[in-house]
Amino acid sequence: MLTQNRQKISLAALAASLMAVAAAMPARADTLPGAGLSVCLSLDKMQAFREGELKLWRKAAADLGVKLVEQVAGEDAQRQSSQIDTCIAQKVNGIVAIPWDNQAVLQDIERAHAAGIPFVTVDQVPADTSTVDTHIGGDPTSDGLHAGRRLVALVGDKPTTVVDLQGALSAVNGVERDKGFKEAIKDHPNIKIVSEVPTEWHPEPVLGGMENALQAHSDLGAVYAATDGFLPPIWSALRKANRYAQVGAPNHVIILSIDGDPQGCAAVKDGWMDAGYATPIGEMTRNSLQVIIDIVKDHKKIVDKDRVQLLAGLEYTKANFSTTSDNVWGCAK
Amino acid sequence: MTKSTGPEHQLDDRRSGPVDSNRSRPARPRAPGFGLLMNIVRDVPMLPIIVVVSIVLSFTIDGFLSVGNLQNIMRQLSVILIAVTGQTLVLLIGGIDLSMGATIGLASVCGAFMMHSTDSSLLGLLACLATGSAIGALNGFGVARGGLQPFIMTFSMMLTVRAVAFLLTGGFSVGKLPKALLQTGRMNIAGLPLVFVLGLAVALFVGLVLSRTVFGEKIYLTGSNPRAAAFSGIDVQRLKFQVYLIAGAAAGAAAFVFMMRLGAATPTAGDQLLLQIIGSVVLGGTSLTGGEGGIVRSCSGAVLVAIIIKSLEILGAQFWDQMIVIGVLVALGSALGAWLSRLRTRESKRDDAVELLDHLPDASSVRD
Numbered sequence: 001m002l003t004q005n006r007q008k009i010s011l012a013a014l015a016a017s018l019m020a021v022a023a024a025m026p027a028r029a030d031t032l033p034g035a036g037l038s039v040c041l042s043l044d045k046m047q048a049f050r051e052g053e054l055k056l057w058r059k060a061a062a063d064l065g066v067k068l069v070e071q072v073a074g075e076d077a078q079r080q081s082s083q084i085d086t087c088i089a090q091k092v093n094g095i096v097a098i099p100w101d102n103q104a105v106l107q108d109i110e111r112a113h114a115a116g117i118p119f120v121t122v123d124q125v126p127a128d129t130s131t132v133d134t135h136i137g138g139d140p141t142s143d144g145l146h147a148g149r150r151l152v153a154l155v156g157d158k159p160t161t162v163v164d165l166q167g168a169l170s171a172v173n174g175v176e177r178d179k180g181f182k183e184a185i186k187d188h189p190n191i192k193i194v195s196e197v198p199t200e201w202h203p204e205p206v207l208g209g210m211e212n213a214l215q216a217h218s219d220l221g222a223v224y225a226a227t228d229g230f231l232p233p234i235w236s237a238l239r240k241a242n243r244y245a246q247v248g249a250p251n252h253v254i255i256l257s258i259d260g261d262p263q264g265c266a267a268v269k270d271g272w273m274d275a276g277y278a279t280p281i282g283e284m285t286r287n288s289l290q291v292i293i294d295i296v297k298d299h300k301k302i303v304d305k306d307r308v309q310l311l312a313g314l315e316y317t318k319a320n321f322s323t324t325s326d327n328v329w330g331c332a333k
Numbered sequence: 334m335t336k337s338t339g340p341e342h343q344l345d346d347r348r349s350g351p352v353d354s355n356r357s358r359p360a361r362p363r364a365p366g367f368g369l370l371m372n373i374v375r376d377v378p379m380l381p382i383i384v385v386v387s388i389v390l391s392f393t394i395d396g397f398l399s400v401g402n403l404q405n406i407m408r409q410l411s412v413i414l415i416a417v418t419g420q421t422l423v424l425l426i427g428g429i430d431l432s433m434g435a436t437i438g439l440a441s442v443c444g445a446f447m448m449h450s451t452d453s454s455l456l457g458l459l460a461c462l463a464t465g466s467a468i469g470a471l472n473g474f475g476v477a478r479g480g481l482q483p484f485i486m487t488f489s490m491m492l493t494v495r496a497v498a499f500l501l502t503g504g505f506s507v508g509k510l511p512k513a514l515l516q517t518g519r520m521n522i523a524g525l526p527l528v529f530v531l532g533l534a535v536a537l538f539v540g541l542v543l544s545r546t547v548f549g550e551k552i553y554l555t556g557s558n559p560r561a562a563a564f565s566g567i568d569v570q571r572l573k574f575q576v577y578l579i580a581g582a583a584a585g586a587a588a589f590v591f592m593m594r595l596g597a598a599t600p601t602a603g604d605q606l607l608l609q610i611i612g613s614v615v616l617g618g619t620s621l622t623g624g625e626g627g628i629v630r631s632c633s634g635a636v637l638v639a640i641i642i643k644s645l646e647i648l649g650a651q652f653w654d655q656m657i658v659i660g661v662l663v664a665l666g667s668a669l670g671a672w673l674s675r676l677r678t679r680e681s682k683r684d685d686a687v688e689l690l691d692h693l694p695d696a697s698s699v700r701d
Contacts, residue, residue: 071652072651072653077595077601078595078606082408082646101595102506103599107515107595111519169504170600
């Protein structure tokens with residue numbers, strides 16, 4: 001009897017061990033949902049934000065078992081079109097692109113569809129979303145709106161001068177982030193934009209724009225930045241004007257910025273920035289690959305209501321940092 | 334116009350044209366076909382390299398010689414082929430056109446606006462050509478009549494033209510072009526993309542003008558020695574004006590093909606094109622100092638760049654890696670071009686010396 005019990009216990013222990021080992025082992029590549037699929041990833045350019053996106057795309061591809069074919073267009077519509085042609089010739093299973101030119105990409109989408117390849121755009125919306133299988137992006141208007149509302153809440157009725165550091169005015173994200181911000185402050189006459197700096201997403205014009213604004217308005221109250229990439233030149237200009245101070249200090253200039261990259265995360269955590277708006281790029285990158293898998297493997301038909309997915313950014317401040325930072329991509333270890 | 338047989342033929346020494354077979358040369362034992370190969374290397378230095386690179390790539394890259402890949406390379410070449418013809422003419426007279434990329438951008442925008450309001454591709458083409466020609470004429474006027482340095486004139490034009498394109502569009506690209514234009518842009522003729530055939534036709538036409546007409550001879554002479562050109566009766570200022578005008582028109586034509594290919598016009602169209610255009614021309618062996626080079630050379634440079642870029646793309650190299658390779662290639666190509674140029678000059682001097690000796694009275698007969 002004792003021997004039988006011992007045998008049962010041993011068998012149960014062995015089974016439990018095997019199950020534990022199986023659970024601990026990484027899933028076999030060929031059982032992953034995207035196994036055997038190759039997806040062409042065509043990025044418009046490479047900068048800090050895109051590097052963050054690329055890392056998450058690689059992670060999502062590894063999790064889903066998809067093989068990524070990466071291409072970077074270097075801010076050139078012709079090059080992007082040529083790279084997409086190469087991907088089509090290589091007979092990839094799907095194309096995910098951040099278009100550099102929202103009109104020119106329509107031709108690329110048409111050529112891909114003619115070859116039976118699904119096409120998903122991310123981040124930069126194409127001129128006609130009905131042509132694409134799915135577009136997944138942030139919600140730039142909502143991000144700008146939230147930043148504006150945060151500024152209103154922070155300054156109350158206090159007269160406040162603001163520098164508006166815009167993104168590219170030829171890109172929807174740049175235009176809409178600006179529009180949302182202005183919409184939120186339009187009924188608050190005490191908040192006055194004293195300088196608008198178009199930057200084309202490049203940090204170089206930021207320094208000059210900030211220096212000029214600080215020279216003309218030494219009592220500058222706030223800075224709204226369309227991307228975290230502008231933070232170093234903002235701080236540089238503030239240091240020069242003796243206005244570089246942490247949140248809560250009397251000399252502090254309110255800073256609000258969009259993206260949620262590592263600089264933005266550190267700035268909020270350490271008290272150098274009042275609020276950030278993290279684009280949910282983890283979700284965006286994963287969803288883009290999942291859509292391709294759904295279309296190719298499960299033959300899912302995309303219905304119009306699912307064609308455009310706009311994901312609002314997450315507001316993170318020092319006060320809510322402990323609860324939000326896990327969802328800010330730039331805070332990831 | 335027919336080719337001159339006058340004193341302008343002295344130019345043959347300085348350019349890449351066929352070597353005069355009537356000239357006496359020191360007899361050198363050479364393997365059969367060696368002379369032909371050397372002539373090809375001298376005239377189109379990139380051609381043997383293109384052949385070797387293509388053979389290597391066809392064995393190393395899967396699908397390099399596939400119809401799809403070759404058509405992609407041709408499509409990629411279509412805009413560049415037209416643009417390099419204009420840039421080559423400008424470089425041959427010792428100038429440079431830095432505004433060419435920006436001109437392509439603005440001309441494409443004007444052409445797109447015209448097509449929007451008329452739905453006529455023909456009027457769109459005319460708008461592109463008119464815009465390009467107008468900018469070329471301004472460049473030509475500034476350089477030829479205003480006496481401005483080509484670099485300064487075309488650089489300031491580049492900034493202005495780019496700004497105008499942004500003002501007109503707000504930075505956005507212009508789409509919704511006539512369907513007929515987009516369909517034509519995707520057409521193939523005997524397996525060759527139509528846009529490539531157009532590019533090739535323009536390059537052939539300009540190449541013929543350059544090599545078979547008095548106008549072409551004048552360009553070479555002006556580029557090699559403007560003072561000698563003026564002494565031989567060439568209106569150098571007028572010629573410079575004409576060349577910049579043609580370069581502008583070529584940029585306009587390139588803008589139209591750009592729209593056929595991409596289905597959109599964009600103010601930033603030419604930002605990346607300019608370096609590719611100048612790189613192709615220089616790599617092909619056209620001299621930046623003027624007077625030496627030609628359309629075939631520039632086109633061969635463009636073909637080599639396109640092949641390398643496409644191959645690197647297939648191999649998964651990123652665009653910055655591609656730029657490094659192209660940068661090294663342009664440097665090596667220029668060095669090769671300079672070496673061949675020195676070689677030609679040396680051979681030319683030697684031929685002249687031999688010719689002189691042939692005409693001198695024989696020393697022994699003098700003694701007798």
